Amino acid sequence: MAINLRTPQAETRDQRLGTITQWDGNAETLARDSAFTYGCGRDCGPGGRRLCELSTPYSQASMCAEQIAVTNATIIRDTVVIQHAPIGCAASQSFTSRYSRDLAARRGWKPEDPKSICTNLSERDMVFGGVERLADVIKEAFERHSPRAIFVATSCATGVIGDDVDGTARQLEEEIGIPVVPLHCEGFKSRHWSSGWDVIEHGILRRLVPDRRHEKRDDLLNVIHLGGPDVFSPLVNPLGLTVNLVMGGNSLERLADLSTAAATVTMCFVLSYLATGLEQEYGVPEIRAPLPYGLDATDAWLRDIARVTRREHLVEAVIASERARIAPELERLRKALAGKKGFVAAGAAFAHGLIADLRELGVTVDDAFSFHHDPSTDSRDPQQDSLGALVQTSGDIENFTVSPDQHFQAHAALKRAKPDFVICRHTGAIAVLAGRMGIPVLPIFYSNDGLGYEGLLTIGRGILRVLPRRRFYEDVAAHSRFPYQTSWLEETNPYALVGEDAA
Amino acid sequence: MNLQSRLDDSASPGFSASAGPIEQVRYGCALGALASVIAIEGAIPITHCGPGCAQKQFHALSGVSGYQGGEFHVPSTNIGNKEVIFGGADRLDELIGSTLKVMEAELYVVQSGCVPGLVGDDVGNVVQGWQRRDVPIVFAETLGYRGTNFTGHETVVRAILDQYVATQPGPAPETRKGLVNVWSLLPYQNPFWRGDLAEIRRILEGIGLTVNILFGPASEGLAEWRAIPSAELNIVLSPWLGLSIARRLQEVYGQPVLHEPAIPIGARATAAFLRKVGEAVGADPERVERFIGREERSYYHYLRDFAHFYAGCTSQYRLPSEINIVSESAYALALAKFFVGDLGLNPGVIVLTENPPESERAAIAQAFRDLAPGVDGAPAFEPDGFRARKLITRKARVGEYPILFGSTWEAAAAGAIGAPLVEISYPATDEVVLARSYVGYRGALQLLERTYTTVVRQSTEENPETAFS
Numbered sequence: 001m002a003i004n005l006r007t008p009q010a011e012t013r014d015q016r017l018g019t020i021t022q023w024d025g026n027a028e029t030l031a032r033d034s035a036f037t038y039g040c041g042r043d044c045g046p047g048g049r050r051l052c053e054l055s056t057p058y059s060q061a062s063m064c065a066e067q068i069a070v071t072n073a074t075i076i077r078d079t080v081v082i083q084h085a086p087i088g089c090a091a092s093q094s095f096t097s098r099y100s101r102d103l104a105a106r107r108g109w110k111p112e113d114p115k116s117i118c119t120n121l122s123e124r125d126m127v128f129g130g131v132e133r134l135a136d137v138i139k140e141a142f143e144r145h146s147p148r149a150i151f152v153a154t155s156c157a158t159g160v161i162g163d164d165v166d167g168t169a170r171q172l173e174e175e176i177g178i179p180v181v182p183l184h185c186e187g188f189k190s191r192h193w194s195s196g197w198d199v200i201e202h203g204i205l206r207r208l209v210p211d212r213r214h215e216k217r218d219d220l221l222n223v224i225h226l227g228g229p230d231v232f233s234p235l236v237n238p239l240g241l242t243v244n245l246v247m248g249g250n251s252l253e254r255l256a257d258l259s260t261a262a263a264t265v266t267m268c269f270v271l272s273y274l275a276t277g278l279e280q281e282y283g284v285p286e287i288r289a290p291l292p293y294g295l296d297a298t299d300a301w302l303r304d305i306a307r308v309t310r311r312e313h314l315v316e317a318v319i320a321s322e323r324a325r326i327a328p329e330l331e332r333l334r335k336a337l338a339g340k341k342g343f344v345a346a347g348a349a350f351a352h353g354l355i356a357d358l359r360e361l362g363v364t365v366d367d368a369f370s371f372h373h374d375p376s377t378d379s380r381d382p383q384q385d386s387l388g389a390l391v392q393t394s395g396d397i398e399n400f401t402v403s404p405d406q407h408f409q410a411h412a413a414l415k416r417a418k419p420d421f422v423i424c425r426h427t428g429a430i431a432v433l434a435g436r437m438g439i440p441v442l443p444i445f446y447s448n449d450g451l452g453y454e455g456l457l458t459i460g461r462g463i464l465r466v467l468p469r470r471r472f473y474e475d476v477a478a479h480s481r482f483p484y485q486t487s488w489l490e491e492t493n494p495y496a497l498v499g500e501d502a503a
Numbered sequence: 504m505n506l507q508s509r510l511d512d513s514a515s516p517g518f519s520a521s522a523g524p525i526e527q528v529r530y531g532c533a534l535g536a537l538a539s540v541i542a543i544e545g546a547i548p549i550t551h552c553g554p555g556c557a558q559k560q561f562h563a564l565s566g567v568s569g570y571q572g573g574e575f576h577v578p579s580t581n582i583g584n585k586e587v588i589f590g591g592a593d594r595l596d597e598l599i600g601s602t603l604k605v606m607e608a609e610l611y612v613v614q615s616g617c618v619p620g621l622v623g624d625d626v627g628n629v630v631q632g633w634q635r636r637d638v639p640i641v642f643a644e645t646l647g648y649r650g651t652n653f654t655g656h657e658t659v660v661r662a663i664l665d666q667y668v669a670t671q672p673g674p675a676p677e678t679r680k681g682l683v684n685v686w687s688l689l690p691y692q693n694p695f696w697r698g699d700l701a702e703i704r705r706i707l708e709g710i711g712l713t714v715n716i717l718f719g720p721a722s723e724g725l726a727e728w729r730a731i732p733s734a735e736l737n738i739v740l741s742p743w744l745g746l747s748i749a750r751r752l753q754e755v756y757g758q759p760v761l762h763e764p765a766i767p768i769g770a771r772a773t774a775a776f777l778r779k780v781g782e783a784v785g786a787d788p789e790r791v792e793r794f795i796g797r798e799e800r801s802y803y804h805y806l807r808d809f810a811h812f813y814a815g816c817t818s819q820y821r822l823p824s825e826i827n828i829v830s831e832s833a834y835a836l837a838l839a840k841f842f843v844g845d846l847g848l849n850p851g852v853i854v855l856t857e858n859p860p861e862s863e864r865a866a867i868a869q870a871f872r873d874l875a876p877g878v879d880g881a882p883a884f885e886p887d888g889f890r891a892r893k894l895i896t897r898k899a900r901v902g903e904y905p906i907l908f909g910s911t912w913e914a915a916a917a918g919a920i921g922a923p924l925v926e927i928s929y930p931a932t933d934e935v936v937l938a939r940s941y942v943g944y945r946g947a948l949q950l951l952e953r954t955y956t957t958v959v960r961q962s963t964e965e966n967p968e969t970a971f972s
Contacts, residue, residue, distance in 0.1 A: 064555025
């Protein structure tokens, strides 16, 4: 099934990939039952089965696609993001007040405020529609900041009242002469916030990536990442490749170069919509080797990049020198972490990567918490089955919970796992929960931390830094209580509230 | 006493959304008042809204506001396609039922967001069903497009007063001598609310009162709320927030209202405030004066010694001469009075950011008159950061050393006018706040410490040579 760029609206990942958000069992079963095992999409043949999603009567506040789409649009430089929404959706602007400056500092840019404007819809707009106000704000945004592109993000409210955002965007685009890109990201439309990545990548692909195939550069490698410092250049520069780092903060020039590149890698398959789209539209090959977490996977990843970009003659030397470089420190870390038990909480492929890292570091991982699960990727290539690859290379994960960052379920999962530490993506529910349960925690804010050879050292050192904090967390845990019923505080099955087990 | 629930009348009167777009947001939506529920020990919000709404509000207000943290594991229906198309009342009913099985609280506050308002879920009816089964649960309609977290706070408080406090079983409450209710800073929105409420409680207890401070670690939680009808006075310590609550309580319980727009900072304002309260409740004047005297001895001891710095370092560190503020009106007014009235600064640009109800604006502006005898402040009401910045940077300044009190958003404006920036309003990302307070006696001293530490550091960073001269 191809990515459909004809419509301004990206199909949700629930529809495209069969993404689920609630499941519990062992990783082997989940991998087996995911579509990859039979490689031809869903419901067609022996091996897998349709993944049965659990449903809990109790649920807690989670995240929405709008936040992902808007945050990642906001940190694209020289653009303005308009949140066509009541004021509450714009609360996320304040997260970027700091994030964009941190990012600028880490990437060597001049720090400046992110440009996002909320149309600030009121009850009157709910009754009469908000498109006139939107038109005014697009003009105002153009006058205020002279951007080179404007994004217009929808909200639950504008989705329900049916504002014609596409029509307004088209009309204003003609008037002001720069791209006005709608981002259809109503929170209620997808069960999982990661659909927000598809929305922004869809908008980029449709409107901000010109066809420059004729300017092909055989040394340019697109790298799609979640955000943070550039850890990729040190890895691939020795192959004579230049990194075109996109998403997680970038410039319009970087996006405009996308179609000229020799290949695209994604540091997390959750973001692979753009990579698959680039291959489909512009023939830029997508590197599909498993992600570079752990030594062998990183070797294989580099070899695949070298193969696609025809640099095989350089790659073995790079691998050997990198392995040799980190060997002594890796040895020290393995010794220090021997016998430790880790718990991983992150989103799908990212979680699989962190588990691989921990196992490479000699940490035992029998428990993991994935914020969603994609049974497939847009390329439909079983090579991108990161969970299957993980189970195959380093063994099963006995307790693999899929849950959209649900605090109560994570509590049960941690009670069951009793880990020595937690490593997690997002600083949301899990990090605080672990700390409050007396467990040291390493939250990964800049998500490139665990990648490649150096990533093993970064993660290992990070864990060693937080382990002594058990003293603090245990003290707090002993003197505070979560407002759960005692029965739930003792529960070790995250899905105990579900009558039947679907696994 | 039994109060009729007034579910259809919970929106705060007089609110009108800002007509214009907002850049650099400085408040949340009405649903953001879930932070006020979380600020009440023993209470839990149950949210009926989209999947990201509740988290976005709380993480903005608690995280990007001095990294306050707070108990966030809020039940939410996380509305999806199904609830939009078929309605979400059944899903909410299911969530409430399961919440009661999983969570443990003395009070549940159901809050609805934009979607139920638009698709027409009868949330009140669902909640009434549980109320009839004697579950301590109330409903506050906090539709995001209908208000801010300020007006939402009043809606939530009204819901708790009408549907929980007023429906407590037992005989009608009797007035308790010396018991007062305090309605002041908006929890979480102001990064220093916890320490400030603790200091306000301390000074009122100092003159012999018993205090329902109602929110935060200095409060006894819902026991205080249940005692609200027994108070002999409602003190509204803010320019406008809480006024409608106090008026409501006056209506229902006949409790008088003492409205003091400026939260007192420093000995002068605090003593005046305590005398006014003492008089209103007929407190023993000797006790009031004894407390004020004891506090002032200590306060002025510190100020006497601070005068060494304030006089001696005036030119070395270019001590500020003009105060500029971008903040919600409560802190803007309190800080302006202290720095102009007590420290001798001139008022600069004062921007009030919380979009207060039109009906209260004239009175708010009036409160900025006579910051010092004959010295008036002229506040502008402006929730949009882009325009706020223009107001700050376009002011002509001759010979003044400006200082700017504001939020993280003000970094650029502060840089443009060469002013040190002290973060006092949301969003505040460069402050880690636990119990720090900037009001009353003790808070004033901490405010001076933070302010002039910032001034010295900035002066030294910008002019490294002054450090060696």
